Amino acid sequence: MTTKKSLNSTEPNGQLLFELIRAGTNAVKKNKDKINALNVFPVPDGDTGTNMALTLQSVIDDIGSNVELDAGKCSKQMAYFALMGARGNSGLILSQLFKGLSESMKDKHVFTSADLAEALHIASENSYKAIPEPKEGTMLTVYTECALAAKKASNQNSDLAHVLETVTKQAIETVKKTPEMLKVLADADVVDSGGYGIAVLLSGAVDYLTNNSDGSIDIEIPSTSTSNLLRVKGDFLDDIREEIWGYCTVFAIKGDGLNVTNIRKYVSNLGKSTVVAGDDTLVKIHSHMEDPGPLISYGSTLGILSNIDIKNMDEQTGDWVQEQQKDLVPDSNNIKTNISIVAVVSGAGLINLMNSLTDNSTYVVDGDHTKNPSVQELLTAVENTETKNVIILPNNKNILNTAIQVKILSEKKIEIVPTLSVQSGISCLFVFDKSCGLEENTTNMKNVLSDIKTGYIYRVNKSIKNKKVSAGRYVGTLGETILVTGATPENTLVELLKTECGKGSIATIYVGNKTNVVKINELNDLLTETLDNLDFEIIVGGQPNYDYLIGIE
Numbered sequence: 001m002t003t004k005k006s007l008n009s010t011e012p013n014g015q016l017l018f019e020l021i022r023a024g025t026n027a028v029k030k031n032k033d034k035i036n037a038l039n040v041f042p043v044p045d046g047d048t049g050t051n052m053a054l055t056l057q058s059v060i061d062d063i064g065s066n067v068e069l070d071a072g073k074c075s076k077q078m079a080y081f082a083l084m085g086a087r088g089n090s091g092l093i094l095s096q097l098f099k100g101l102s103e104s105m106k107d108k109h110v111f112t113s114a115d116l117a118e119a120l121h122i123a124s125e126n127s128y129k130a131i132p133e134p135k136e137g138t139m140l141t142v143y144t145e146c147a148l149a150a151k152k153a154s155n156q157n158s159d160l161a162h163v164l165e166t167v168t169k170q171a172i173e174t175v176k177k178t179p180e181m182l183k184v185l186a187d188a189d190v191v192d193s194g195g196y197g198i199a200v201l202l203s204g205a206v207d208y209l210t211n212n213s214d215g216s217i218d219i220e221i222p223s224t225s226t227s228n229l230l231r232v233k234g235d236f237l238d239d240i241r242e243e244i245w246g247y248c249t250v251f252a253i254k255g256d257g258l259n260v261t262n263i264r265k266y267v268s269n270l271g272k273s274t275v276v277a278g279d280d281t282l283v284k285i286h287s288h289m290e291d292p293g294p295l296i297s298y299g300s301t302l303g304i305l306s307n308i309d310i311k312n313m314d315e316q317t318g319d320w321v322q323e324q325q326k327d328l329v330p331d332s333n334n335i336k337t338n339i340s341i342v343a344v345v346s347g348a349g350l351i352n353l354m355n356s357l358t359d360n361s362t363y364v365v366d367g368d369h370t371k372n373p374s375v376q377e378l379l380t381a382v383e384n385t386e387t388k389n390v391i392i393l394p395n396n397k398n399i400l401n402t403a404i405q406v407k408i409l410s411e412k413k414i415e416i417v418p419t420l421s422v423q424s425g426i427s428c429l430f431v432f433d434k435s436c437g438l439e440e441n442t443t444n445m446k447n448v449l450s451d452i453k454t455g456y457i458y459r460v461n462k463s464i465k466n467k468k469v470s471a472g473r474y475v476g477t478l479g480e481t482i483l484v485t486g487a488t489p490e491n492t493l494v495e496l497l498k499t500e501c502g503k504g505s506i507a508t509i510y511v512g513n514k515t516n517v518v519k520i521n522e523l524n525d526l527l528t529e530t531l532d533n534l535d536f537e538i539i540v541g542g543q544p545n546y547d548y549l550i551g552i553e
Helices: 014-030 032-037 048-063 071-085 088-104 113-130 139-156 160-181 183-188 193-211 234-240 260-270 293-300 313-324 348-357 375-384 397-409 422-429 438-451 489-500 517-530
Strands: 247-254 272-278 282-289 304-312 339-345 362-366 389-393 413-416 453-459 474-478 481-486 506-511 535-540 548-552
Touching: 014 032, 014 048, 014 071, 014 193, 032 048, 032 193, 048 071, 048 088, 048 193, 071 088, 071 282, 071 304, 088 113, 088 139, 088 193, 088 247, 088 272, 088 282, 113 139, 113 160, 113 272, 139 160, 139 193, 160 183, 160 193, 247 293, 260 272, 260 282, 260 293, 282 293, 293 304, 293 517, 339 348, 339 375, 339 422, 348 362, 348 422, 348 506, 348 535, 362 375, 375 389, 375 397, 389 397, 389 422, 389 438, 397 413, 413 438, 422 438, 422 506, 422 548, 453 489, 474 489, 481 489, 489 517, 489 548, 506 517, 517 535
Parallel strands: 339 362, 339 389, 389 413, 506 535
Antiparallel strands: 247 282, 247 304, 272 282, 453 474, 453 548, 474 481, 506 548
């Protein structure tokens, strides 16, 4: 039997504050997909719930079991981790709630409902300052109206549960009104996703406080509309599909004497949807722009960069629109194929590319040369596909036999294309045709395998005596043969391309997860200057173990 939690037996210290946030985090994670589905502002990319959940989870994970019992110290911890872990526009604005908590609870062992009201007031003020052109009908409005409600409630009754319940009800009422304040919400017939996320966070905290739960509860979307709350208007989707959104660029700067106001002005001139928050030693930046390079370069002149996160919003928006249109009448030209692809790959960019080439018919199994999936993992992926026909791309010679075992075990009709690298797997997907059958697609894929050479650039941790390669040097290989070495991955890449690319060659270069945008821009310039006859394309692959993967045709 569930019992109510009594504040008389639970001191409102750092431990309680942490538990309230943890319960709120669980609520956001539980309702993440609903928050994502409402996300039309500032960019319709369907990631508000994800970003809020990741931001909150970073606070929980980074504190772990080291919870400060002192409310002031605990809130200070949370504010730092929330700012460092902030994801996207919504995450950075959410971090201002934690900054408010740290300022209102400073030097206090326990906190009160009045401190909560002050925290919401500070969060509101800081959020408006962080955004060059703040809009009503967003998280900012929810903060403001919740702060007023909290102050009024705490003056009348200081009981923390009472005040938190009042604030949560106010958040829900404010979210209902957001379409009246922001035209884009009215056009899409949805409420603000970030504001709803705040209401969800508060609801989870209230449920912990009053019902002793972990916060994992379903929260109804607050709305006065009679429309489908999780389905954006079709004409709105048609209008936004072709717009250019660019890159969502987020990173932190650590330095001395940082001027947040000046940084905000500079960044707002470079991009849109800018949010800049922090202090003179730590600043977190969020902005949308077509080329993140100049912003990253500017940030590097101010201090040490960290937590760099760059997302292609055009891809995200396209995926979100497709998700929204699932229940609409299908266009006969967009009916999915009756063939699924199961591919072994690691790296967000590589996965996105594979899905884009197959109309999202690719099922991914995480793996590479350092992490070979088991027969059961590959079999599970095959069985989870929605089709009876499956093509497996092992993308590694060590996974080929695993794929053969899966073909024996599964009752589905399976063909294996013996791809020995991710690069060759991607080349196969370029000839994948959803209008063709299983055998024809398999034949076409196998035919292109001989047309591509695969290269790798990576750092060796141990000396390779028979190759005269010292530890710490970079090597460039074609297949498994080491051809060149170098002091940097970029110079090694250039030397490999010089060796292997003749006139008319086409090289596709997949950038690993250790390489930032500045390096990508420098690499583009270096290749243009030194290999003027080479036709090349640079793609952010995000693979974990290679600085660069190369496909040469």
